[in-house]
Amino acid sequence: MKPIKNALLKSPACYVAACLCAISANVAAQTEPKTSTPAPAAADAEKSGPTFSSKLLLTGGVTNIEGSAGGGLTPWAIIGGNGTKEQIGGSVFYTQARANDYTLNVAGAMVGLFDRVELSYAEQKFDTREVGGALGLGNGYKFTQKIYGAKVRVAGDAVLEQDSWLPQIAVGLQHKENDRGDLLRALGIKSDRGTDYYVSATKLFLNSSILVNGTVRLTKANQTGILGFGTNTKDKYKAYAEGSVAYLLRKDLAIGAEFRQKPDNLGFKENNWYDVFVAYAPTKNISVTLAYVDLGNIVIKEKQKAPYLSVQIGF
Amino acid sequence: MLKKICFALLALSITASGALVATQASAQEGAQVSDAATFKDFGEKAGLVKIMDDFMAGLLKDPRTKSSFENVDQQRVKEQLVDQICAILKGPCEYKGGKMGQVHRELGINRENFNALVEQLQFAMDKNNVPFSSQNKLLAVLAPMHRVIVTQ
Numbered sequence: 001m002k003p004i005k006n007a008l009l010k011s012p013a014c015y016v017a018a019c020l021c022a023i024s025a026n027v028a029a030q031t032e033p034k035t036s037t038p039a040p041a042a043a044d045a046e047k048s049g050p051t052f053s054s055k056l057l058l059t060g061g062v063t064n065i066e067g068s069a070g071g072g073l074t075p076w077a078i079i080g081g082n083g084t085k086e087q088i089g090g091s092v093f094y095t096q097a098r099a100n101d102y103t104l105n106v107a108g109a110m111v112g113l114f115d116r117v118e119l120s121y122a123e124q125k126f127d128t129r130e131v132g133g134a135l136g137l138g139n140g141y142k143f144t145q146k147i148y149g150a151k152v153r154v155a156g157d158a159v160l161e162q163d164s165w166l167p168q169i170a171v172g173l174q175h176k177e178n179d180r181g182d183l184l185r186a187l188g189i190k191s192d193r194g195t196d197y198y199v200s201a202t203k204l205f206l207n208s209s210i211l212v213n214g215t216v217r218l219t220k221a222n223q224t225g226i227l228g229f230g231t232n233t234k235d236k237y238k239a240y241a242e243g244s245v246a247y248l249l250r251k252d253l254a255i256g257a258e259f260r261q262k263p264d265n266l267g268f269k270e271n272n273w274y275d276v277f278v279a280y281a282p283t284k285n286i287s288v289t290l291a292y293v294d295l296g297n298i299v300i301k302e303k304q305k306a307p308y309l310s311v312q313i314g315f
Numbered sequence: 316m317l318k319k320i321c322f323a324l325l326a327l328s329i330t331a332s333g334a335l336v337a338t339q340a341s342a343q344e345g346a347q348v349s350d351a352a353t354f355k356d357f358g359e360k361a362g363l364v365k366i367m368d369d370f371m372a373g374l375l376k377d378p379r380t381k382s383s384f385e386n387v388d389q390q391r392v393k394e395q396l397v398d399q400i401c402a403i404l405k406g407p408c409e410y411k412g413g414k415m416g417q418v419h420r421e422l423g424i425n426r427e428n429f430n431a432l433v434e435q436l437q438f439a440m441d442k443n444n445v446p447f448s449s450q451n452k453l454l455a456v457l458a459p460m461h462r463v464i465v466t467q
């Protein structure tokens with residue numbers, strides 16, 4: 001991977017075209033010419049599949065629905081992309097969660113700088129399908145939310161500090177802009193913009209192949225911002241807990257569960273979210289996450305459950 | 316239902332990780348895995364010899380570690396590694412080589428080199444059918460050594 005990363009480092013324009021870049025890096029990784037006639041054992045070692053690229057596979061997490069490196073529902077303290085201290089990494093992702101009555105599509109990209117800072121962008125499209133019609137908004141009425149994320153690792157190393165209690169700790173923010181301000185205000189919602197602040201602690205317990213993450217988020221968001229931020233009567237930040245646990249079955253396969261506590265400030269009931277997931281990394285650069293998410297009540301439809309599919313390409 | 320599974324898993328993992336941290340090895344010289352059965356999963360000393368052969372071949376192939384190992388006494392390094400890992404796995408061996416900090420101090424090793432070495436070790440362990448969970452028990456003891464090995 002080193003030659004690829006060096007090539008990336010030499011072309012700043014590449015960061016801008018993060019998407020193309022990730023894909024080309026991936027292609028390059030697979031077509032990278034092999035050096036001279038290898039000893040048999042070395043040849044075997046080379047083709048024996050994915051693992052650490054510069055980080056330990058899958059312990060770098062996937063991409064959360066808001067574009068940050070983490071589990072599906074919650075950001076982790078891990079800096080996204082495959083880069084180490086000397087390197088820049090990144091990834092692009094696409095996620096779809098199709099609930100009984102709603103569909104969420106998310107696409108985005110992130111850059112990880114020197115295993116210290118993560119910058120991300122994600123665009124969520126929340127399709128109300130027939131519910132939109134029932135509410136008089138029209139079938140297929142969509143909310144679009146843009147999310148700008150930043151995260152800084154402040155302490156620890158989730159993977160290597162195996163003899164210490166100290167988890168990897170990061171602080172971050174997610175600034176969100178919803179395109180349906182007029183509708184939201186008509187519903188008594190305070191704002192179509194908001195910023196969530198969070199602290200995450202992530203620790204890999206290699207001895208037991210378990211990864212644990214806990215996050216505390218300060219937010220005013222209704223349904224993560226899809227229904228705006230605050231209401232005319234309740235507009236204060238409050239802290240909410242989120243958690244993920246993953247068990248590494250193989251270096252390319254993990255299973256786990258998550259929860260995300262959420263505000264409940266609207267007239268429409270809002271519930272905490274839960275999921276169980278399987279994450280698989282067929283190569284160093286690609287991961288696929290399948291999950292089943294319990295979203296609870298959303299506006300006028302209760303018991304929303306969604307199969308969730310997310311694909312991430314990293315470099 | 317999903318809620319219950321999530322909470323049960325979370326609670327379980329928090330207790331499990333707590334218990335495991337309590338028994339975790341430290342980076343101090345002489346740290347060992349907690350479970351003597353792990354040594355068998357590596358095929359005991361003979362298995363380690365094979366794994367270290369594959370490991371060294373991988374290190375010499377990987378552009379991130381090649382230059383470090385090309386011009387050293389590879390046979391010695393392999394033998395020392397066998398003894399060191401055998402001792403870590405509670406096998407009947409004694410490590411008589413240099414202290415990790417002293418051996419690596421002047422080598423200018425960075426995080427990428429370190430991770431690459433771990434990756435090659437994983438390849439070699441996979442090739443020799445060491446179960447993943449046993450691999451991780453060894454890596455849990457080796458990983459903290461980055462503090463004295465990585466100098467850049």
Ligand code: HEM
Pocket residue numbers: 379380383384387388391392395396399411412413414418419422424428429430432457458460461464
């Ligand atoms: C946890 C990780 C590591 C362990 C357990 C380890 C272990 C060892 C051992 C046991 C020796 C032999 C000591 C002796 O001869 O007395 C050795 C030597 C050596 N190691 Fe490491 N090592 C690690 C990481 C690295 C890394 C990341 C590099 C560079 C990529 C590296 C490069 C070398 C070199 C070049 C020697 C030979 C030094 C010489 O003979 O002058 N090691 N290592």
